[in-house]
Amino acid sequence: MSGTFADTHIHLEQYAPEEAERMLRQFRDAGGAYVVAVSMNLESARRTERLAELYPGLVRPAYGFHPEQPLPTPEEEEALFAWMERRTLPGEAAGASGALHAGSAHGEGSDAGRGKAGGARRGPAPAACGAAGGGGGLEAASASAGAAGGDSPRGLAAPPRMAAVGEVGLPYYSRQEAAERGEALDEAGYVRLLERFAAFAARHDLPIVLHAVYEDADTACDLLERFGVRRAHFHWFKGSADTVRRMIANGYFISFTPDILYEEEIRQLALRYPDSLVMSETDGPWPFEGPFAGRATHPSMTADVCREWASLRGLDEDEARKKMLANAERFYG
Ligand SMILES: [Zn+2]
Secondary structure: OOOOEEEEEEOHHHOOHHHHHHHHHHHHHOOEEEEEEOOOOHHHHHHHHHHHHHOOOOEEEEEOOOOOOOOOOHHHHHHHHHHHHHOOOOOOOHHHHHOOOHHHOOOOHHHHHHHHHHHHHHOOOHHHHHHOOHHHHHHHHHHHHHHOOOOOOOOOOOOOOOOEEEEEEOOHHHHHHHHHOOOOOOOHHHHHHHHHHHHHHHHHOOOEEEEOOOHHHHHHHHHHHHHOOOOEEEEOOOOOHHHHHHHHHHOOEEEEOHHHHOOHHHHHHHHHOOOOOEEEOOOOOOOOOHHHOOOOOOOOHHHHHHHHHHHHHOOOHHHHHHHHHHHHHHHHO
16 A cells, blocks of 8 residues: 555545546545545445446445435345445455556456456456556556446456445434424434444444434444444544543544534544544545635545644644554554
8 A cells, every 4th residue: 555645435436437537546646545435325335346446455445325315125225235245255356357456466366367357348458457557557447437337247256345334324414404394304214224234344343434423423332332343433523522532432433524624613523532543534525615615525635634633733744644544544454
């Protein structure tokens, strides 16, 4: 792994393929190490997986069901869990299927062969892709990205292993909106689904990426404690002092978005939360305000997050990047 900062939470599949490709190249050239790409549902997870195959090492895929949307039908839920279950296996190296980085393919014999066949099917000139080193990989990949369509058959080769369960959680903002309409949101289904994701993460010893803010963070803590989940990342966290204390005691991670530059609540949190439990993210393509107003959210904005966190904590910028990346590696590595 090269690079000095990471975007530990981005909805990469929500960008147009050519935009994702351009952003990833700029991110890497600016010193970005990798992004953790989260998913909204099964369709979104399939697109995320394709990006992880196209940009091995640079895109680490997480699969789940975002809570700020109507619950899946029982059939959709079963299909998602069955699909995810297959991604918990050791799998072939993501590099083998796209052959973007010649050095990263370490599949053995027949597996590597099948992976190559997959690369040939999805994109032109796999031999040229294989010959291109790390630098040419992104360019070679873009042709494949444009051609990527629906769910691709994989033959017998195991898919790349998932990096984390996510994005999952509780529907805080949907509940607020329902209340504004004078309606009540039935939360039982969301809690039950989150329990199932927590059990899945615990069973497979996977990190879990949570959308759970304010009082929902306490519900999530109850649940994680019950299922013995220790590797929890509360992305873009906001919550009470009591919840913060509890999360720190449990060793849960949080991440800061670019709003650390202008949201006082987040800046205060950055002063309190231990420097061993924090990471940088963008939640892109979610747009930001302040100095980022009117700009498309880009994973390189995590460099701004590191810089601002460094200044809040009185750290040297390089030291801050090192700390945040080391935290991400400890959590997602
Ligand atoms: Zn998100």
